[in-house]
Amino acid sequence: MTRDEIDARLREFESLCRARGLPLTxxxxxxxxxxxxxxxxxxxxxxxxxxxxxxxxxxxxxxYRVLETLVGMGLIRQLHHPGASARxxxxxxxxxxxxxxxxxxxxxxxxxxxxxxxxxxxxxxGFEIHDYSVHFMGICAKCRQKSTKRQRD
Amino acid sequence: MTRDEIDARLREFESLCRARGLPLTxxxxxxxxxxxxxxxxxxxxxxxxxxxxxxxxxxxxxxYRVLETLVGMGLIRQLHHPGASARxxxxxxxxxxxxxxxxxxxxxxxxxxxxxxxxxxxxxxGFEIHDYSVHFMGICAKCRQKSTKRQRD
DNA sequence: CTCCGTGCAAAAGGTTTGCACTGGT
DNA sequence: ACCAGTGCAAACCTTTTGCACGGAG
Numbered sequence: 324m325t326r327d328e329i330d331a332r333l334r335e336f337e338s339l340c341r342a343r344g345l346p347l348t349x350x351x352x353x354x355x356x357x358x359x360x361x362x363x364x365x366x367x368x369x370x371x372x373x374x375x376x377x378x379x380x381x382x383x384x385x386x387y388r389v390l391e392t393l394v395g396m397g398l399i400r401q402l403h404h405p406g407a408s409a410r411x412x413x414x415x416x417x418x419x420x421x422x423x424x425x426x427x428x429x430x431x432x433x434x435x436x437x438x439x440x441x442x443x444x445x446x447x448x449g450f451e452i453h454d455y456s457v458h459f460m461g462i463c464a465k466c467r468q469k470s471t472k473r474q475r476d
Numbered sequence: 477m478t479r480d481e482i483d484a485r486l487r488e489f490e491s492l493c494r495a496r497g498l499p500l501t502x503x504x505x506x507x508x509x510x511x512x513x514x515x516x517x518x519x520x521x522x523x524x525x526x527x528x529x530x531x532x533x534x535x536x537x538x539x540y541r542v543l544e545t546l547v548g549m550g551l552i553r554q555l556h557h558p559g560a561s562a563r564x565x566x567x568x569x570x571x572x573x574x575x576x577x578x579x580x581x582x583x584x585x586x587x588x589x590x591x592x593x594x595x596x597x598x599x600x601x602g603f604e605i606h607d608y609s610v611h612f613m614g615i616c617a618k619c620r621q622k623s624t625k626r627q628r629d
Numbered sequence: 630c631t632c633c634g635t636g637c638a639a640a641a642g643g644t645t646t647g648c649a650c651t652g653g654t
Numbered sequence: 655a656c657c658a659g660t661g662c663a664a665a666c667c668t669t670t671t672g673c674a675c676g677g678a679g
Contacts, residue, residue, distance in 0.1 A: 344633095345633080348677080403558045405554040409668085421603045448585070453613050457609070462604045499658060537661065541645090541660085562643085
């Protein structure tokens, strides 16, 4: 994510705060910036570790609370898959994920062919669909190398 | 899932156990049966509650361990979405999920149009894809009714 | 000045682990 | 008989909550 995109998102965040009368704290701005700056999908704890460098007193609690707030504002997304703790994703436009079932890495996939699935087909359930994403489960390149070396049983 | 299908899966389970020299315990059979019998996606705790009726001494620990074993054998799947605990899915053929962001319900979607996504498009990542599924996020019918009544703010 | 946000500590789940015992093969 | 599975209790890790203080609007 470029500096400009991050700045744009920060401004969006500021106006959202003002619109809702929410205080614009250092912590909130730093935590949002941290998530946006990372191309990967950090856990709350990873965010905490990064932001703590700039704000030494920062507590884990605050990170959890701010991340929740940001998710509520629609500025970031929360992900969760088996065997790992929750992760946060600053990319909010439609995209998809490769999920390594070995190391739990999450890799973004952008593919316009996957972005136009026919949603009407699922309407019969009375479900109101806000968004969707495709999860690809498998083994990432790194783990593949390791396992061929080791000759997994 | 019909009785016959469940029986077939149980037999598959038995031969897998024999092939690997794993003991075929009452608990394992009961836990697998319980997951297969439910059309929904029970949590470990829900499985425990159900199976405990037949095996009063059953411990939660065993449920967790057996579910993990069954996932490892490829007989069931584990799911995990934000805000909820892990859930288990006896349906292993390709299918998709509607996930209610309000009540965390998970509803199966079977739709052949979604079952033939072009996987080659993601190969550039060096990722070995074993399977995929589409996650639709939104609000289920029940929660929609509730929120219109309540006029959510 | 008034609230909401923050930090700390403690609680609350959900899940995993160590150990002795039981049960399947 | 042997080895893996089970049950219990305690540990663990992530996430949430209660409360007093401090900073943003």
